[in-house]
Amino acid sequence: MSTASLAATAYQQIKLELDTFHYAPGDRFSENEVSGRLGMSRTPVREALVRLQREGYISVLPKLGWVVNAIDFEVFAQLYDVRAVLECAAADLLCACTDTAERLQALTAIWCVPDAERLREHARVSLLDEAFHLDLVQAAGNLEMARIHRDLTDRIRVVRRLEFTREDRIGTTYAEHARILQALLARDAAQARTLLQTHIAVSRDEVQKITVHALQAARRQRLSQAHVA
Template sequence: MQISTPTQRLPKSGAPRQSRSDEVYAQLKSDIASFRLVPGDRFTESELSERLGVSRTPVRQALVRLQQEGFVEVFFRSGWRVLPFDFERFEQLYDLRMVLETTAVHRLCTEADKIDAPLLDELAAIWLVPVAARSQDALRVAQWDEAFHCALVAAAGNAEMARVHRDVTDRIRIIRRLDFTQQPRIDATYDEHAKILKAIQRKRADQATLLLRTHIQTSQAEVRKITLHQMHLARAR
């Protein structure tokens, strides 16, 4: 059993053991989200320890956390495996995301005294640009897309809503980024984000909410088409 794509070696650190465990956890979660590790990949603690340049203790601690979150599973005497995606759980998280984001956008259009206008201006600087100025970097656009939706919720001024939304975002990141493995989806994201922002700027609550709902549903539909083959192609990008 071995990891088919090397995991990045962590820099040396004099940080306490728990902090080192956090670093390993973050690295492995990033590897899964970026498809350096894909569902079905198997590995041992010793392999990870060698690749990351750390002892087995922080590796084991990180893997237990990932196991609790449903990303990996352990086999007695035979190492670990990245779990297949639980699409039913992702569907439920997308439903929750829909509620949070549409509520936030409605508030952005109807409660002007509570919104974070500078934050919306920052979004406009990224998404309301000429076609020639758009980024073609799939990973960057995926990160910007995630930040766009988090910013919409944050701008609505409800800290608890934003906290829950960040948690949902973190849990769907692994599947969501597969929506950016094809150029047409990158182009569509720019177009759809621009329309949502313009509707918000014009305080058209019903239109903005409908556009956002359609945008999320389209992304969700694309995610449903994902195959293991596409995940391996994503890792090769």
């Protein structure tokens, strides 16, 4: 297996462990530790860790190894506010276009579908949800706005990763995305902005609740394991 393939495998495994809080915020670990556990050399493991560092999951401590980043919900709430501003501005631009339907055709084909055609796989829906918001801003045609929005998306991905571990979030997201698209297709900018603001605010609050619950469950499991040991 090539180094790139090994690095991709290492990335997926470590990310899963971060998502399930095998490594919790504040935990430290070394490249040697991960390499030994995964049965890989340090090179692909380091590449995987650097990628996770760029995505905001972990940080490197000189001579001390790696540490899982703390989750600052106040900062993330501010980032969600900025996201709402950008997406509402994109909605205004889209509603002013003469080819709105053409620009949104691909998104409409994904989200405006009957319940029987909706995807159920959490990981896949999560990727499509992120792409929905990125593509929506991209479709508005302002390249700088799209660039800033992509950077913002990279920063909040670390907390959004758990949103679709709850089944009800999938159906809710499909319904809300469809309503947003319908407002945009009708060129009702005020309605589109209202729907986007509500959608993003609810997503922010749900992500925080799901993350806090997952953290608490992980801590209880650790305490239970420590007690047994």
